[in-house]
Amino acid sequence: MTAPSFGVMHDFSQRLPLTTPSADYYAECLDLVVTAERAGFDAVWMSEHHGRADGFAPSPLVSAAAIAARTSRIRIGTNVVLLPLHHPLQVAENGAVVHAFSGGRLVLGLGQGYSPHEFGLFGVQRTGRTERFEEGIEIIRRAWRDGRTGYDGRHFSLPDGPFSPQPPQDAPIYVGAVAPAAVERAVRLADGMLTYVTAEEDLYGRYDTYAAALAKAGRRADTFPFVWTSVAHVAGSADEAWAEAGPALAYLEDQLRIARGEEKPITVNDLERADFLVGSPAEVAQRLLAIRERAPFDHFAFWGRLPGLSVEQATRATELFAAEVIPAVRGD
Template identity: 50%
Template structure:
């Protein structure tokens, strides 16, 4: 099966905010409409809380807004931190979004990692793996046709989706990937560099996991390679710094441009072709708007990727 291509969008505007978030949200939703028109398959949204830059805390709320503005594109969460929520509430909200969208939701979930988020929600971080496993069981039971719910045969969970909502599980470590494959219908991996993505492919192969693999990463193109890197470097540095902060790690080292899928469309297509042969991804999704990138440049880059990168990759990977 040929791979598909999607986009990531986190709806964050790095400080200092240059425009109101109302205006910024409007621009971001316009970018998603453009992505649908260009043929991208899925938009993926993360979940983080207490972020000064406004990184999206409510992916299912945004998913409903996207459903109202689009017709075809699938709407995914990458990832919703299930242990921070009551899974019954997520089952209900996800069912509503899936019905609103005509069956386009892909619920990507994971155990999370940011200590301050667990503390803020009063959830024991050390129990996050257990809560994820328990939550997945609740989701599947809540969406089933059975009237019995957690031993209470008089409790009806409504509305129910009209089809099984795909559950994709995020993972990075060996244990996390094993859990993702055991619990989910597919696996989601985020790594900023091809090298790190390939390391996860090797772990999946070692575990003999053969499920649909969604690779989410960084990709940026411009007609001139130096311009592409000049535009992308601040956003990538910001992303890497934020991830390190959430994980409680130290300051990141200086970026090496050769580590990232950044350059001209032809350069990036060639690298993505080679990467695709090794990764065997079912979908590759990239940040549609790197932090700090303008609406105009984000839209132009989407068009370049759709016109010059994706066709070359699909032709080579047939």
């Protein structure tokens, strides 16, 4: 089994109420990405959501270009661009520009979206989004591969013409997937799969679905990466790690509660510490090793700065994870 790679995620969100101007907060997070690259992380991932009061970044490819200018080695991924909210040719162009700035380091992660609020915000119908998503991926692939814009489909009809700049021919496209049908779609259309899950038992189910979809499609796990994104935080002791991460995790869970329309707020006291990869480096490494025996993920990425963490806390956690957790899991 090949050793896994590791990444950090940044969505540039703050825990409400906002206390740091956006320009300062973005600058701090960019510095944290540079720290992650120097520490030895393999990738950085940006998410996309809209209409959020906490500053959740709505433009992952813009963030990717900024990161490309500040780094030289680390892979830069989107997790994910909500493709049905955008014109696919524009996404193809923006992604190609990031490839040009970064020397081909972009991993374009795409998802079809789910939030009625976000679709309504852009005046886009949710119905038919799966078909538009699939056509959009085909448009991006054709433009990148052939250097042409022409396409004739049910939802998009594009006149033929030149497309530039062209990214590398092996420029990867990953797809975010959770439900079985989405996993099968990812295996059929993409070069790798992204999934977000915190509970270990849920991860095992999703990995089994991924493995079954690969077998059904005649594809191999060693050529189709399984990227697991989640929450992790390390500090000198388990209690210190939880004291730093607990309020941030409660905030994240409460945001999901709001999205579901539930009324009762979620606090730290409602969380089960065992449900999260939070602890000392040795504890987190042991858990990752045990998890990988059951679900051999190819890449693991986690929040590089949980909402509410100071720059100092996030920096220490990033460097400690790189120095002690990654070597232990890789067997270095």
